[in-house]
Amino acid sequence: MSNDPQTPASDSVADAVRGNWVDTLAPAWSRPYLRLSRADRPIGTWLLLLPCWWGALLAAASGTGFDGKTVWICVGCAIGAFLMRGAGCTWNDITDRDFDAQVARTRSRPIPSGQVTVKGALIWMVIQSLLAFGILLTFNLNAIVLGIASLAIVCIYPFAKRFTWWPQVFLGLAFNWGALLAWTAEAGTLGWSAVILYLAGITWTLFYDTIYAHQDTEDDALIGVKSTARLFGEDTARWLSWFLVATVTLAGAAVMLALVAEASVLALTLGLGGAWALGWHLLWQLRQLKPENPEVCLRLFRSNRDAGLIFALFLAAAVAA
Template identity: 50%
Template sequence: MSSAPHIQAGDIQAGDWIDRRVPEPIRPYLRLARIHAPIGTWLLLFPGWWSLTLAAAPGDLPDGWMMVLFGVGALVMRAAGCTVNDIVDRDFDAQVARTANRPLASGQLSRKQALVFLALLLLVGFVILLQLSPLAIKLGIFSLLLVAAYPFMKRITWWPQAFLGITFNWGALLGYAAVTNTLAWPPVLLYAAGFFWTLFYDTIYAHQDKEDDALIGVKSTARLFGENTRTWLTGFAIVTVLLLMLVVTSAGLGWVAKLGVIGVAMHLAWQTIACDFDDHKDCRAKFNSNRFIGWILLAGLVVAKLMQ
């Protein structure tokens, strides 16, 4: 088994735009919030934007103000989630090459400083949540329980990626509820599709750390699936695509939305076939490429809604 994870580059690269443009006292907080790695924000945001599009009236674009609120909310709540994760995992992170230079693991920030930062993020998130409908507010408050619980899952189950899927796709329910103050089959099916999509991309992500995780006892689907990962990813991709087809059908959307789903299917197939699970850079690149899935499906939904 390769020892590559012990020499792989860390999450934080010296000399990037944060080092060049941000005052030194602020840098650790931006690192803690993963501002330097926006892919997580995109993956959290897209289910919400998809859902806002489903909730739009036939012939209309999704509500622009809601799109902005969800964008800011995704940035803030992803930062809050990362902060919770790093507080809980600071000892584990110090033992993994990729995460050893994170602010808490490396000692750049104290636990108290991180907790104060977390409180500020949650305050901003709550102010954003208050702009939404009553049902959306209730759903948003409940999601905090999921955010708080997620970091512990890798200690107790081989399926922490499943719990991430439950948490990360909450926007699929929240977006529809924010506009309509109700839920319906299209957003529920979208939530289910997002769950399997998360299982897909986060299993690829977890392959970056599988050797270090084995040494320190952290569980993941990457370790569980091992040599059978490609087979599992194929299954996750198929279920994701089938559920997305049910979404567009139940929402009464036309051929353009289905074309978007086909584009998603092609991208998932490419990742499944091409990913080298023993190459950390390739796993990261394939994981990052999932932002294109977000845009492909969003484009199909928006155009189909305008044509509805």
């Protein structure tokens, strides 16, 4: 993705970052598959990874402490997020290939543009999934079970836009599952703090993906694809303000429940400060929003990497406190 979408040259993808490493450094034979995985647009990997880091760091701050296991969970989740985001995007493009061919922003993707066959895409999806499963097997049994359970949501998500105006909820369920998994990998069992953190991630996803969906509202209306952007229309800013409040409230509640009994006052203050700082970033996005301007929507969507990192950094500081 880029702040300024441009018409791609030859086989590159329309909304990829200009001069990205896939187009400039990757071997020619691998480029269509890396594009299928969105390796040329890393924001999705960040948005899948950050809830994992939230979960692992909040669990560490709640009493398990930061050690080699925590480091591996954070690193393993980073590798797994890259692989599973790639597998999920591949599955999404397989199921959406007919829709993508009708939308200006997506018709240059590998399948509708003819760079990759459906059979080739399926094989590539399986390879990525198996590699990610190998990472998952290094975690404890409860985390492994949670990881396997997430596949049901991943499979359903691409079809959500066909039957509900709220496909962003399904995206939130899938993209924030890592908060549950990483907490469990760190703490050993699932806790209520992780569940509340998961809900915070879902409302955050509703916030940023509604902004993202405003890029395609005209094309989506023509082909009958549903989204919260189309549902909210001119009321988008009001809805986003509610998602903002819900995200901060839920994130703060997760921190309170996890840290109030065991952690120091400084750790609790830092954790709550992270939730508050996340909220301020979302407020900045809301004030900058121009739903009718695709370039602004894309820029604000991509800024959510920084929003999520802010919260993660505060949680890391809480672990050290």
